[in-house]
Amino acid sequence: MATIRTRPEGTRSRTRSRGTRSGGSWTATTLTGVGLLVLLAIHMVANHFVVRSVGGLRSYRQIIEYISDPIIFAIEAIFLLFVTSHAMLGVRGVLLDLDPSPRARRWIDIGLVTLGLGTLAYGYFLIGTLASRA
Amino acid sequence: MSAMGTRRFRVYRYKRGDPGWRFDLFVVPVRSGTTVLEALRWIQRHLDGTLALRHSCLHASCGTCGVQVNGREALGCVTPVDDLGATITVEPLANIPVLTDLVVDMREFVDRLPDEVATARRSEYVVDAEPPKGIDAYERFEDCIECGLCLSACPVSATSDGYVGPAALAAAQRLLEEPRGVDPEQILEWADDPLGAWRCHAAFECTAACPSNVRPAERIMALRGTLGRRAG
Amino acid sequence: MSDRRSERPPGFERRGERGPVLRKGVGVPTSGWFDPRGKALGGFAFSANRVTGLGLVFYLYLHLGVLTLLLRGEGAWSDFLRLATSWTFLSLDVLLVLGILYHGLNGIRVALVGSGIVADRQRALWWSLGVFGTIVLVVAALHIFGSK
Numbered sequence: 001m002a003t004i005r006t007r008p009e010g011t012r013s014r015t016r017s018r019g020t021r022s023g024g025s026w027t028a029t030t031l032t033g034v035g036l037l038v039l040l041a042i043h044m045v046a047n048h049f050v051v052r053s054v055g056g057l058r059s060y061r062q063i064i065e066y067i068s069d070p071i072i073f074a075i076e077a078i079f080l081l082f083v084t085s086h087a088m089l090g091v092r093g094v095l096l097d098l099d100p101s102p103r104a105r106r107w108i109d110i111g112l113v114t115l116g117l118g119t120l121a122y123g124y125f126l127i128g129t130l131a132s133r134a
Numbered sequence: 135m136s137a138m139g140t141r142r143f144r145v146y147r148y149k150r151g152d153p154g155w156r157f158d159l160f161v162v163p164v165r166s167g168t169t170v171l172e173a174l175r176w177i178q179r180h181l182d183g184t185l186a187l188r189h190s191c192l193h194a195s196c197g198t199c200g201v202q203v204n205g206r207e208a209l210g211c212v213t214p215v216d217d218l219g220a221t222i223t224v225e226p227l228a229n230i231p232v233l234t235d236l237v238v239d240m241r242e243f244v245d246r247l248p249d250e251v252a253t254a255r256r257s258e259y260v261v262d263a264e265p266p267k268g269i270d271a272y273e274r275f276e277d278c279i280e281c282g283l284c285l286s287a288c289p290v291s292a293t294s295d296g297y298v299g300p301a302a303l304a305a306a307q308r309l310l311e312e313p314r315g316v317d318p319e320q321i322l323e324w325a326d327d328p329l330g331a332w333r334c335h336a337a338f339e340c341t342a343a344c345p346s347n348v349r350p351a352e353r354i355m356a357l358r359g360t361l362g363r364r365a366g
Numbered sequence: 367m368s369d370r371r372s373e374r375p376p377g378f379e380r381r382g383e384r385g386p387v388l389r390k391g392v393g394v395p396t397s398g399w400f401d402p403r404g405k406a407l408g409g410f411a412f413s414a415n416r417v418t419g420l421g422l423v424f425y426l427y428l429h430l431g432v433l434t435l436l437l438r439g440e441g442a443w444s445d446f447l448r449l450a451t452s453w454t455f456l457s458l459d460v461l462l463v464l465g466i467l468y469h470g471l472n473g474i475r476v477a478l479v480g481s482g483i484v485a486d487r488q489r490a491l492w493w494s495l496g497v498f499g500t501i502v503l504v505v506a507a508l509h510i511f512g513s514k
Contacts (some may be wrong), residue, residue, distance in 0.1 A: 002252055002253060002254045002255070002273075002314040002315070003250050003251060003252050003253060003309070003314050003315065003316060004250065004251060004253055005249060005250050006244055006247040006248070006249060006250065006251055007245075007249060023326060023332055023361055023362065023365050024365075025332070026332055026358075026362075026480070027362065027365075030477045030480070030481070033470075033473045033477060034477065036470070037470055037473075037474070040466065040470065044463070044466070048459070048506075048509075048510065049506075049509060052513075053451075053513065054451035054456070054513050054514050055450065055451055055455070055456050055459055055510055055513055055514075056509070056510070056513060057447055057450055057451065059440075059443070059444070059447065060436065060439070060440040060443040060444065061440070063436060063443075083426060084426075087422070087423045087426055090419045090423065091420075091423060093335075094416065094419075094420070096328065097290060097293050097294060097333070097335075098293055098294075098395070098396070099293065099294045099295065099296055119426075119427075119430070122430060123430060126430070126433055126434065126436075126437070129437060130436055130437075146388075148385065148386060150383070150385070154386070155386055202388070202404070204403075204404070205390075205401075205403035205404035206403075206404035207404070225388060226388060227388070228387070228388040228389055228390055229387060229388070229389065230387065231384045231385040231386070231387050232385040232386050232387065232388065233385055234385070239384075239385065287404070289390070289398060289399045289409060289412060289413075292389050292390050292391065292395065292398030292399065293389075293395045293396055293398060293399070334480075335412055335476075336408065336412065336476050336479050336480050336488070337408045337409045337411070337412035338406065338407070338408025338409070338411075338488060339405065339406055339408060339409045341408070342406030342407075342408065342409075343406075349486070351408070351485070351488075352485040352486050355479050355480060355481070355482045355485035356482045356485060357482075358480055358481065358482055359481050359482020359483065359485075360482065362481055362482070
């Protein structure tokens, strides 16, 4: 016989999870990661390797001029969305590896969504305020 | 005749009723090619008859003698002591409860397996040979010898007892590669789980530890590929 | 003949208990992820991915905090730039680039391998992306330090 049962008929594997799937989290982490490869490269080059100054760092005026460009603003806004999502998904993966209870899992999800939204809100407030100073 | 020498063995000891575990030190005479298992059996016969360990085939086909040697998973019967240093630390497999000394409770390993696992497969070694009358094709045993070394080596299993582990997922993938009457959808349903294929983080420690060419990590990645395409 | 069942070995009554479980690491469960003993290449890659990932999360919030100085005007930002253009900070910038390169390039490997693509070439991927990353890091470091 090419296969055998590992437990009596009628019984199932005990290691069933809490019923939710996490293939979506993996896909989301991968897609945001791929997006970051491009967006982060643009961000790093623009903020460290374009301006002729020590470390390529921009002065206050140069930053205002940079962020007030609508295309740059859009790129940085999407970048913030991708990096925050990827970060929250990554931290979630690390925390879920500690085998939290279903209740703890729910709080982890609520906490990270809240933290992520808060990060986005503050980040958009920041770049919006700076762009308005042009 | 190969030169004789000695090695110090630091062996993990635990018996039910003990307040905790400890390491016992033994000096064992060895020669070139002496295996860890031979040394442990010498300890049993000459120094401490209470040392408990498991072994069977003595040639890496049963998977019974799995232990950690200097922190690395190995089958004791085929691990020579030659390059292991002057002091050799032998511990039971990690991530599986210890029954006594070097013996772990393999029910915890078996419990993680899917409801059905494959035992035999078509042999890829003699594809051109004509099988005898009455036999469809040559078969051989599946590679997995259920030694548990992969589960011990897995960094995810180090923090999660719920994770089914590399052996279980590799067994599932083998059933997808060759269903042998098992419903593939059932296998995919079982694997598509936060404690199943999605808990693996591609550390590949399981493949590094596997003594039997199962390549569990590669199988898990293939399984995830199938699950991803199924979802998409 | 004596009743053999009364001759239990010591500890027999505890045979149903779950015995100790060895974990790699130093006693804290998560330290097992970073215990280098007995680890192969993939294990180091996984540990380093975790460390760089968590480091970059920390950096994200540090970065947002630093950028808050911009809200206080040109003076506050200029003061920060004086600090940020010191050798120490430039070195930290290079460390940041290292972390980003490692996490990003290993992430490419994890994404490809974890999706079942080239899973049997994961070592070759690690080394080839590593060579590429090293070259980029050297160029970046020369540019950052060279600008001082």
